Amino acid sequence: xxxxxxLLLVTFSLSLxxxxxxxxxxxxxxxxxxxMAWRTNALEGALNDHIFFSKEASSGGSxxxxxxxxxx
Amino acid sequence: xxxxxxxxxxxxxxxxxxxxxxxxVEEGDDAPGFLLPAIQEGQPDISMAALEGKTVYxxxxxxWCAPCLKSLPLYNEMYHKYKNQGFEIIAINxxxxxxxxxxxxxxxxxxxxxxxxxxxETAELFKVIGMPTSYLxxxxxxxxxxxxxxxxxxxxxxxxxxxxxxxxx
Amino acid sequence: MKxxxxxxxxxxxTTALALPGIAIADAPPVxxxxxxxxxxxxxxxxxxxxxxxGDLGRYDIDxxxxxxxSPIGRNFSLQxxxxxxxxxxxxxxxxxxxxxxSPIVNLSGASGIEDSRSELSVGTRYYLExxxxxxxIGYSEENDYRATxxxxxxxxxxxxxxxxxxxxxxxxxDDIFPTDAEIFNRVISEDKSSTSAAINISQIxxxxxxxxxxxxxxxxxxxxxxPYKLIDTRPDNKTQIAWSNSYRRYIRGSxxxxxxxxxxxxxxxxxxxxxxxxxxHQNFGNTIQVIPMLRYYNQSAADFFTNVDDFSxxxxxxxSSDYRLSxxxxxxxxxxxxTTVGDWDATVTGERYLANEKYSAFSVSQPSxxxxxxxxxxxxxxxxx
Numbered sequence: 001x002x003x004x005x006x007l008l009l010v011t012f013s014l015s016l017x018x019x020x021x022x023x024x025x026x027x028x029x030x031x032x033x034x035x036m037a038w039r040t041n042a043l044e045g046a047l048n049d050h051i052f053f054s055k056e057a058s059s060g061g062s063x064x065x066x067x068x069x070x071x072x
Numbered sequence: 073x074x075x076x077x078x079x080x081x082x083x084x085x086x087x088x089x090x091x092x093x094x095x096x097v098e099e100g101d102d103a104p105g106f107l108l109p110a111i112q113e114g115q116p117d118i119s120m121a122a123l124e125g126k127t128v129y130x131x132x133x134x135x136w137c138a139p140c141l142k143s144l145p146l147y148n149e150m151y152h153k154y155k156n157q158g159f160e161i162i163a164i165n166x167x168x169x170x171x172x173x174x175x176x177x178x179x180x181x182x183x184x185x186x187x188x189x190x191x192x193e194t195a196e197l198f199k200v201i202g203m204p205t206s207y208l209x210x211x212x213x214x215x216x217x218x219x220x221x222x223x224x225x226x227x228x229x230x231x232x233x234x235x236x237x238x239x240x241x
Numbered sequence: 242m243k244x245x246x247x248x249x250x251x252x253x254x255t256t257a258l259a260l261p262g263i264a265i266a267d268a269p270p271v272x273x274x275x276x277x278x279x280x281x282x283x284x285x286x287x288x289x290x291x292x293x294x295g296d297l298g299r300y301d302i303d304x305x306x307x308x309x310x311s312p313i314g315r316n317f318s319l320q321x322x323x324x325x326x327x328x329x330x331x332x333x334x335x336x337x338x339x340x341x342x343s344p345i346v347n348l349s350g351a352s353g354i355e356d357s358r359s360e361l362s363v364g365t366r367y368y369l370e371x372x373x374x375x376x377x378i379g380y381s382e383e384n385d386y387r388a389t390x391x392x393x394x395x396x397x398x399x400x401x402x403x404x405x406x407x408x409x410x411x412x413x414x415d416d417i418f419p420t421d422a423e424i425f426n427r428v429i430s431e432d433k434s435s436t437s438a439a440i441n442i443s444q445i446x447x448x449x450x451x452x453x454x455x456x457x458x459x460x461x462x463x464x465x466x467x468p469y470k471l472i473d474t475r476p477d478n479k480t481q482i483a484w485s486n487s488y489r490r491y492i493r494g495s496x497x498x499x500x501x502x503x504x505x506x507x508x509x510x511x512x513x514x515x516x517x518x519x520x521x522h523q524n525f526g527n528t529i530q531v532i533p534m535l536r537y538y539n540q541s542a543a544d545f546f547t548n549v550d551d552f553s554x555x556x557x558x559x560x561s562s563d564y565r566l567s568x569x570x571x572x573x574x575x576x577x578x579x580t581t582v583g584d585w586d587a588t589v590t591g592e593r594y595l596a597n598e599k600y601s602a603f604s605v606s607q608p609s610x611x612x613x614x615x616x617x618x619x620x621x622x623x624x625x626x
Contacts, residue, residue, distance in 0.1 A: 020403065020445070020446050020447070021446075021448075022401070023448050024192055024195065024200075025200055025201060025202050025203050025401075026132065026134065026166035026189075026192045026195045026200060026203060027168075027448050028136075028203070028445075028448070029134060029135075029167065029172070030448055030449050030491045031445060031448065031449070031451060031491070032136040033136070033491065033498065035491075035497070035498040035524065036498050037489075038443070038453060038489070040522065041579075042276070042308065043277075043278040043306045044278065044590065044619065044621065046306070047278065047280060047619065051282065051617070055565065055571075055594075055596070055613050055615075056514070056538060056540060056565060056571070057506075057508070057510070057512040057514065057540055058483065058506040058514040058516065058538075058540060059459075059481070059483070059506075060439070060459055060481065060482075060506070139268060142271050201401070202402065221268050223268055223269065223312070223315045223316070224269075224312060224314060225314065225315045226315070
């Protein structure tokens with residue numbers, strides 16, 4: 001673990017918060033676009049999570065690990 | 073230094089956010105007046121004042137708002153059902169660019185008044201908290217119902233409120 | 242010899258993660274949708290240099306995914322996921338040293354293994370004014386593995402819906418009963434369990450950008466070893482943490498959106514990894530979208546990884562030559578083309594993945610001889626009604 005790198009990332013995240021503006025509900029047209037979703041294709045995302053998980057040692061981060069976890 | 077500045081700004085944003093919420097137009101308040109151009113070119117301007125004495129349903133919608141698009145054809149039916157009893161709908165479009173709203177209307181013709189509010193000035197006046205939000209206004213100009221979002225079964229709730237206002241006036 | 246048991250393919254669409262941004266007040270989906278995706282991915286054959294003896298063919302896998310999402314009444318939504326996977330091929334059985342001193346891989350001896358996996362999960366979500374809560378349960382079965390799992394999650398909007406915080410908890414209970422256990426002197430039946438918790442914060446930054454950060458911690462205990470390796474012993478518990486960050490930005494002038502993600506991972510087997518990926522979502526009118534993608538991954542080796550099996554060590558010592566626990570890097574590039582016609586969406590995707598010890602930013606003292614390279618193709622169909 002590199003404490004400096006962690007601090008840098010946390011500071012970056014917080015300064016993004018400071019850059020936040022009030023976006024009124026009627027100003028959210030661009031954010032509502034399909035391509036602005038966190039996951040634009042649920043099945044593709046799940047498949048990739050599954051494949052990378054079976055070929056690499058890492059998993060998790062975005063949500064609690066689903067079940068059927070054959071992590072061996 | 074960056075951390076401190078960032079956390080101060082976040083706290084201010086949070087407080088501002090909370091105060092914005094508390095000024096919302098609520099049931100029992102007087103409906104704000106407004107004057108807006110129609111979305112269709114060549115049509116006359118639209119205002120609350122011109123509809124004095126009528127029961128008015130004011131709805132804020134946009135082409136990018138899925139629940140809005142679901143509600144509009146149902147509102148068209150509702151308009152035809154009650155218009156002979158002094159009922160009007162003003163569906164304020166907040167699309168920017170306006171063309172997005174016009175594109176939707178090409179495929180879905182609607183028979184009630186549709187003003188255009190691309191800069192959100194009237195939405196700001198009503199302190200709209202989410203999309204869609206609608207306001208049922210009595211002939212005396214009081215807000216009878218504030219309805220946020222549009223889900224299955226909402227038409228019953230809205231029509232019940234309309235019938236109650238129409239019967240009382 | 243067949244694959245290690247596979248992880249759930251559950252596509253968790255009912256969390257903040259997959260909801261279309263946080264632009265609209267929380268509510269069940271407006272329409273119902275039915276989605277299907279069929280995929281094939283095939284690992285490159287090993288080279289004779291990597292495996293001088295026996296088969297060179299690795300895995301060839303077909304995957305079918307189904308998903309149904311629907312609003313129920315005024316306040317609920319339902320999600321059903323079903324997956325079916327068909328697998329054939331071979332995996333590394335043990336590694337030895339070649340006469341020239343480099344590690345060589347021996348694939349599982351069987352001429353061809355066939356296995357299929359079926360999975361079903363059901364989830365529901367209840368929507369309130371400012372958030373939602375949900376739960377799901379699922380079951381996965383293949384000829385040597387069975388898993389039962391469930392999870393709950395809750396999310397809430399704050400700050401005029403500019404901020405969303407969600408927390409989730411999940412649990413899985415798995416049984417492992419390797420095939421040909423007596424013949425190959427494997428464990429007959431083992432079990433393991435996994436508990437996981439995650440917190441996710443997403444924020445609207447301005448009219449064109451959003452940011453999300455998520456932290457998860459997972460604890461596994463029980464049988465964590467690969468029973469199909471000739472020699473492989475791992476600890477019976479493992480703690481892992483992951484921290485992901487995502488940024489989305491719409492580029493007005495280009496009518497496109499840019500996605501970038503970064504994840505940091507660490508576990509107490511000694512593996513640390515960094516994953517960075519980005520994609521560009523380019524619109525062409527309202528009908529076509531072209532999405533190129535690039536991903537860079539690198540990990541350090543587990544403490545007990547050895548690239549050559551050491552049969553002289555007692556079976557109780559931790560060791561594994563599983564390439565997944567070695568230090569390596571991987572680069573993958575993909576392209577998706579999506580078309581929308583009325584209520585239908587169709588997508589086609591191709592992706593190439595290459596793992597190589599040279600791509601790793603971590604120091605590699607023992608490169609694995611069995612690093613994987615594969616090509617994947619997927620076709621998807623989506624119908625809204």
